[in-house]
Amino acid sequence: MHARWTFAIAAFAILFGHSRAWADSDGTVAFGKDFVVFTQFGARGQTLNVVPVEEPGPLKVAASIDVPISWAMMAVRNRRIFLLWWKSLYVYELKSDWTPELLKTLEVPDPQTVRTLSIAGSDLVVHKDAGDLHIDLTKPLASWRLLPAGPGAKRKPSQGGINNHGDWVPSDGTCLPQGDDVTCLVYGTSSYADGAEFTDKFLVKRKVYGPIESTLYIVTLTETFD
Numbered sequence: 001m002h003a004r005w006t007f008a009i010a011a012f013a014i015l016f017g018h019s020r021a022w023a024d025s026d027g028t029v030a031f032g033k034d035f036v037v038f039t040q041f042g043a044r045g046q047t048l049n050v051v052p053v054e055e056p057g058p059l060k061v062a063a064s065i066d067v068p069i070s071w072a073m074m075a076v077r078n079r080r081i082f083l084l085w086w087k088s089l090y091v092y093e094l095k096s097d098w099t100p101e102l103l104k105t106l107e108v109p110d111p112q113t114v115r116t117l118s119i120a121g122s123d124l125v126v127h128k129d130a131g132d133l134h135i136d137l138t139k140p141l142a143s144w145r146l147l148p149a150g151p152g153a154k155r156k157p158s159q160g161g162i163n164n165h166g167d168w169v170p171s172d173g174t175c176l177p178q179g180d181d182v183t184c185l186v187y188g189t190s191s192y193a194d195g196a197e198f199t200d201k202f203l204v205k206r207k208v209y210g211p212i213e214s215t216l217y218i219v220t221l222t223e224t225f226d
């Protein structure tokens with residue numbers, strides 16, 4: 001059963017012309033209240049893509065912009081998107097037409113010790129070996145600074161993590177219900193005798209209790225073994 005699903009969804013991507021040029025892009029994904037955002041390699045580098053999920057019809061990218069990153073950690077709060085790439089934290093806000101607008105860029109001190117980025121309560125937290133940094137998101141944007149997190153700071157992420165293994169199963173908690181529909185991040189991993197392993201990621205929209213209505217390809221990750 002799982003093998004048939006893997007073949008069917010992979011065939012969907014090929015049928016609709018998703019080029020192998022997308023392979024090896026990171027496909028970082030984050031869920032908002034009524035949208036999903038993901039990064040992907042485009043013609044001029046990385047793009048940030050926005051997919052509304054509350055609108056009827058198939059899943060589709062409503063807006064896409066170039067972003068100055070190669071790989072990034074990502075978090076979302078309300079209509080703001082946070083991209084952390086190396087020593088820079090980029091803050092975007094979605095406009096009424098879903099286009100991300102850059103609001104602010106912050107420098108991250110000692111970036112080589114950064115491990116993860118998360119939303120914890122009203123804080124954006126940059127988790128580091130040498131001590132966490134945070135921004136109080138309730139304060140005005142002009143006053144945002146990355147400051148050391150105090151001993152009482154909330155550090156537990158408010159969103160579940162992403163599974164690294166599985167065969168076309170929803171990631172941990174990464175589904176977004178909208179009325180009778182639900183949009184989930186799904187992925188499947190296939191291995192070949194020549195030492196190559198491929199992990200395909202898709203967004204899938206379906207009825208809560210019903211068949212798949214729409215599928216949107218995100219990325220194929222490729223790993224080879226000697």
